[in-house]
Amino acid sequence: MSDSLSFTRKEFPFLRRQIDGNQIIYLDSASTAPKPQCVIDAVAQVYNDTTANVHRGIHTIADEATTAYENARREIASFLNASPSEIIFTRNATEGINIVANGMRLLPDDEVVLTVAEHHSNYLPWRLRAKVVPVGLSPDGLPLYQDVESVLSPRTKLLTLAHVSNTTGIIAPVEQWVENAHRRGHPVLIDASQSASHLPLDVRTMDCDFLVLSGHKLMGPSGTGILYGKRERLANLSLYQSGGGMVRYHGEARFEVQDVPQRFEAGTPNIEGAIGLGVAVAWLRNLGMSKVLAHSQSLGAQLFEGLSTIPGIRIVASSAPIEKRIGLVSFNLDTPGFSQDSLARLLCDRYQILVGGGYHCAHILHHRLGLDGTLRISTQLFNTHEEIEIVLSALRELTSGTNCR
Ligand SMILES: Cc1ncc(COP(=O)(O)O)c(C=O)c1O
Structure with a gap:
């Protein structure tokens, strides 16, 4: 899987930000996106x-x-x-x-x-x-x-x-x-x-x-x-x-x-x-927005397929075909001891991975699904397939009780 837009990463000073000496992985662009230097x-x-x-x-x-x-x-x-x-x-x-x-x-x-x-x-x-x-x-x-x-x-x-x-x-x-x-x-x-x-x-x-x-x-x-x-x-x-x-x-x-x-x-x-x-x-x-879309969908497919294999994860709108998805997936975790907020916090505190957690200003959708919030991973053009693999590994570890980073 190629990261055809990874050359843009150097344009975003914010991506160099560290927490506890570790560089962050920013997967919350649906909330707000970092700005390029220009x-x-x-x-x-x-x-x-x-x-x-x-x-x-x-x-x-x-x-x-x-x-x-x-x-x-x-x-x-x-x-x-x-x-x-x-x-x-x-x-x-x-x-x-x-x-x-x-x-x-x-x-x-x-x-x-x-x-x-x-x-x-x-x-x-x-x-x-x-x-x-x-x-x-x-x-x-x-x-x-x-x-x-x-x-x-x-x-x-x-x-x-x-x-x-x-x-x-x-x-x-x-x-x-x-x-x-x-x-x-x-x-x-x-x-x-x-x-x-x-x-x-x-x-x-x-x-x-x-x-x-x-x-x-x-x-x-x-x-x-x-x-x-x-x-x-x-x-x-x-x-x-x-x-x-x-x-x-x-x-x-x-x-x-x-x-x-x-x-x-x-x-x-x-x-x-x-x-x-x-x-x-x-x-x-x-x-080129066509390139941006291709990259977003490629990250989205990797994320969706990876999350689908983790036990306990329930993806919102999982029945939609992959070609209708961008690089954004929300899910709920049916594992005792984890709320969506605590999982988002753990991803940040333990792995410096920043994701969204809560209702994403879509209360009615969550109420209809009987969900007390979801975790949202949202990509942007600077994200890489390696970063998606890291967040998937982190989620596998957290849900199975092991620790990697
Ligand atoms: C789909 C959608 N519509 C509207 C908004 C509101 O955007 P803003 O807060 O910039 O007005 C958002 C923000 O998250 C959004 O995701």
Whole structure:
């Protein structure tokens, strides 16, 4: 098994971090991803050289800052095959979803179709405003995506789903949902928080109406996110926040709001964050997202197959085929004496292997499966097959009561 992207490891200073004198193995990128040096440098450069507000100042440095900020928007648009005017900078994916949920003027009886595997951020904003209607779930935790048509009704207003689930690591059939929704005139919002750093995205091919992503999972700075929307869909959303930057004219008698995207970017944005995110996606595009996907799936297959052979391990959505998986697997361990949290802690304290533990903001999925949390191993392009072998050995040792490191 080749590690075709292992040359990128040197770009991530964080991967050199040690705990107790041992180098860490980072397998928690679904929570947040380390940043390559070029992103760190881009953020530092804004502070060192280009500290000025955007779309406001009338001096050379303000022009430079505005150009860098808008270039970042263009980079992100190219990454998604969108137009820059369809790209809104947000604080995170959560804010992007809230902008849409707030802007659709939903009524309590309106229905939003989703899956019970959605992250809280793609569940609660809908639940607070409308009735959520999930598709069914298989006994092992795989949403019955194919049944979407059976839950659509005259009250359906929107369909939404994670492109890749942050708990199962399964790539959803978004095209099928979009086709079903569009046949009836409903919009679709894709939550690409977990997919954007693992597989190529093309909003034109997907034909989704909205798509959100989270900058920090995409190796960009924290406090950044993107809301993509088709222009007419964005223009129909009611305002989210108001203030400086989103208004074209403000007189005593009336005010005039800017067009999208500025319409949804009230206040001073996270300038250095947006610029850093632009650098992150340019870096990823340069590596080639098809290569990134191939590596993610190769790590995912090794992980899934290895975990499947360890007695007591129950993998969430184990029935999904290997070609629908990225390098992310969640599982529960039926071994007396271990909670999911204690196992995650042991992996860190004894082996310096960092993984996720708990509900991963997907309480409803866990409740439906009767699980008191799961352990999540999530890879990123810099992880190697050797690292997967180390975590599998560690789990074999912990579950059989022996010790190796
Ligand atoms: C699938 C999914 N959607 C949404 C989010 C929310 O992302 P953020 O916290 O960056 O808004 C996450 C974060 O874990 C996620 O995994």
